[in-house]
Amino acid sequence: MRGRNTAFIILPGRTDVVMCGIVGYIGPRKALRVVIDNLKKLEYRGYDSAGVAVVENGRPVIVKKKGKIADLESSLDGQVMDGQLGIGHTRWATHGVPSDRNAHPHPDCTGEVVVVHNGIIENYAELRRELREAGHKLASETDTEVIPHLIEANYNGSLEEAVRAAVSRLEGAYALVVISSREPDKIICVRKDSPLVIGLGEGENFVASDIPALLRYTRDTYILDDHEMAVITREGVQVKDVRTGEARPKEVFTVTWDAGQAEKGGYAHFMLKEIHEQPTAVRETLRGRLKEGGVSLPEIPEEVIRDARRVFMVACGTAYHACLVGKYLMERIARVPVEADLASEFRYRDPLIGPGDVMVLVSQSGETADTLAALREGRNRGAHVVAITNVRGSSIDREADAVIHTLAGPEIAVASTKAYTTQLVALTLLALRFAEVRGGDREQIAALVEGLKNLPELVQEVLDTEDEIKELARKYSSSDDVFFIGRGLDYAVAMEGQLKLKEISYIHAEAYAAGELKHGTLALIEAGVPVVALVTQPDLYEKMVSNITEVRARQGRIISVVYDDDEKAREFSDEMIRIPRTDPLLAPVLAVVPLQLLAYYVAVERGCEVDKPRNLAKSVTVE
Numbered sequence: 001m002r003g004r005n006t007a008f009i010i011l012p013g014r015t016d017v018v019m020c021g022i023v024g025y026i027g028p029r030k031a032l033r034v035v036i037d038n039l040k041k042l043e044y045r046g047y048d049s050a051g052v053a054v055v056e057n058g059r060p061v062i063v064k065k066k067g068k069i070a071d072l073e074s075s076l077d078g079q080v081m082d083g084q085l086g087i088g089h090t091r092w093a094t095h096g097v098p099s100d101r102n103a104h105p106h107p108d109c110t111g112e113v114v115v116v117h118n119g120i121i122e123n124y125a126e127l128r129r130e131l132r133e134a135g136h137k138l139a140s141e142t143d144t145e146v147i148p149h150l151i152e153a154n155y156n157g158s159l160e161e162a163v164r165a166a167v168s169r170l171e172g173a174y175a176l177v178v179i180s181s182r183e184p185d186k187i188i189c190v191r192k193d194s195p196l197v198i199g200l201g202e203g204e205n206f207v208a209s210d211i212p213a214l215l216r217y218t219r220d221t222y223i224l225d226d227h228e229m230a231v232i233t234r235e236g237v238q239v240k241d242v243r244t245g246e247a248r249p250k251e252v253f254t255v256t257w258d259a260g261q262a263e264k265g266g267y268a269h270f271m272l273k274e275i276h277e278q279p280t281a282v283r284e285t286l287r288g289r290l291k292e293g294g295v296s297l298p299e300i301p302e303e304v305i306r307d308a309r310r311v312f313m314v315a316c317g318t319a320y321h322a323c324l325v326g327k328y329l330m331e332r333i334a335r336v337p338v339e340a341d342l343a344s345e346f347r348y349r350d351p352l353i354g355p356g357d358v359m360v361l362v363s364q365s366g367e368t369a370d371t372l373a374a375l376r377e378g379r380n381r382g383a384h385v386v387a388i389t390n391v392r393g394s395s396i397d398r399e400a401d402a403v404i405h406t407l408a409g410p411e412i413a414v415a416s417t418k419a420y421t422t423q424l425v426a427l428t429l430l431a432l433r434f435a436e437v438r439g440g441d442r443e444q445i446a447a448l449v450e451g452l453k454n455l456p457e458l459v460q461e462v463l464d465t466e467d468e469i470k471e472l473a474r475k476y477s478s479s480d481d482v483f484f485i486g487r488g489l490d491y492a493v494a495m496e497g498q499l500k501l502k503e504i505s506y507i508h509a510e511a512y513a514a515g516e517l518k519h520g521t522l523a524l525i526e527a528g529v530p531v532v533a534l535v536t537q538p539d540l541y542e543k544m545v546s547n548i549t550e551v552r553a554r555q556g557r558i559i560s561v562v563y564d565d566d567e568k569a570r571e572f573s574d575e576m577i578r579i580p581r582t583d584p585l586l587a588p589v590l591a592v593v594p595l596q597l598l599a600y601y602v603a604v605e606r607g608c609e610v611d612k613p614r615n616l617a618k619s620v621t622v623e
């Protein structure tokens with residue numbers, strides 16, 4: 001069990017990013033009411049469409065709608081649905097735009113098998129082809145839809161066996177809930193890499209992707225593990241190994257948290273939960289992107305990459321800081337000139353951008369007004385527009401020529417954490433793809449691909465040092481000013497470190513290119529001033545140590561971020577934050593994590609409202 005508290009009872013050893021919400025009910029009540037009530041408990045996580053299926057007079061009736069649960073309820077108005085078996089879903093689009101058609105539940109050809117799904121089916125394109133060739137009619141653009149059709153194709157009188165056969169064909173991550181009018185006395189669900197919880201009642205049972213969706217009706221649960229399936233009837237729940245069909249013993253887990261705690265997965269704040277979701281968010285963003293010695297990024301046409309004169313990376317705030325890393329990587333690995341620009345500045349400076357240029361817009365929300373305006377400016381001037389965004393169906397997602405999606409899942413805390421690290425991953429993939437197409441160093445590309453594969457585990461190793469960072473935060477939480485310094489990529493990470501601290505703890509923080517200190521800022525360093533010094537770039541190591549020495553000569557206190565095998569670091573540090581060694585070009589993904597934790601714990605020490613800092617909004621839709 002990792003991290004701080006009970007959240008991990010749900011997901012031993014890791015925190016999953018739940019992108020969509022699942023609920024299901026079987027019992028004596030009207031299923032529709034229970035399903036809608038429970039879906040509403042998952043609304044806080046963000047979604048773009050919602051749907052339900054209830055077995056009514058022997059047939060599943062599906063109603064689904066783009067937009068909010070309230071929109072779904074309006075379209076249910078006047079429909080009589082008294083069925084006692086039902087499932088529901090809130091979708092956060094990953095394959096296909098948010099639309100009524102792509103919303104879940106999805107039926108098979110006969111409409112008799114209905115499925116809701118969280119996660120990603122990696123081999124869905126191949127399965128779609130195969131199913132189409134076999135005569136199945138697929139109606140949506142989703143990966144999910146292959147599942148009911150696979151179940152239909154494998155049905156020989158047992159829904160359970162058909163689900164097992166279908167699941168054996170799936171690659172990727174899934175939490176599945178299946179109902180069918182052929183066997184209307186049960187719900188079948190399966191979990192792999194995406195959470196599912198069974199709620200245990202008296203003469204009724206429930207299923208959900210997340211505990212908050214159950215608490216209104218029950219606190220007794222079974223937490224499914226990977227490769228487990230559950231056959232849920234009114235009277236009971238049988239848990240089995242989906243691969244062998246053998247029964248699996250389960251212990252009842254009784255939830256003791258209140259609803260608010262449960263929404264945060266047991267963490268004190270969404271920000272902390274999201275920091276802990278980073279290993280999974282990084283893993284999901286890499287999923288299906290890495291191949292032997294290279295990367296797969298089919299979204300961007302090869303000729304666009306080959307012919308690119310220059311690249312413009314444009315964004316705001318944290319996303320802009322990701323661009324600073326992206327610029328460095330692209331220039332270093334692919335040798336293409338890159339300008340990193342603040343979106344609010346870009347459009348007002350009559351930018352020299354045009355045909356042959358590639359513009360990369362980075363935005364978690366996909367709705368930031370300045371970034372959207374910059375996109376339009378670049379597009380109107382003839383640039384090829386690539387977006388990196390976390391929200392499918394957002395304005396930036398829709399208006400770009402090509403999109404690389406970060407799969408961080410909904411980010412709720414105002415201070416961005418997992419969106420940033422996944423933006424770094426997406427930008428690294430982009431730089432590698434440019435290098436591949438433009439004849440970059442094969443060995444370097446292959447080494448970085450190997451490094452990327454290990455990143456999720458290494459991020460987890462950094463998270464495991466949380467207690468030390470908490471201690472450090474306690475020590476420095478009453479500082480008035482904090483400086484962050486670094487060179488090269490470390491400077492870009494310093495920029496993000498200072499923003500995190502500033503925005504949630506309200507401490508004055510500044511980031512400087514370490515070599516710049518002596519040109520003015522050094523005047524501010526006096527005894528006891530904390531200076532966070534990032535030292536992860538070997539080719540700049542000696543220069544960095546000289547800059548650190550300048551600070552120490554003024555009795556500033558150095559909190560260094562260094563590799564765990566750096567023997568010399570003790571000599572120049574008052575405090576050390578250790579990260580595991582990796583390729584220095586990938587170090588930003590690791591180095592930023594302790595800075596996020598530092599900001600978080602300093603803010604908690606100071607009694608700040610971490611998830612909703614003063615004066616700030618999650619999505620800035622005004623210029």
Ligand code: F6R
Nearest residue numbers: 317318319363364365368415416
């Ligand atoms: C800071 C933060 C903001 C956003 C910025 C852009 O923690 O979250 O600086 O990065 O407002 O937002 P998006 O990425 O949604 O365009």
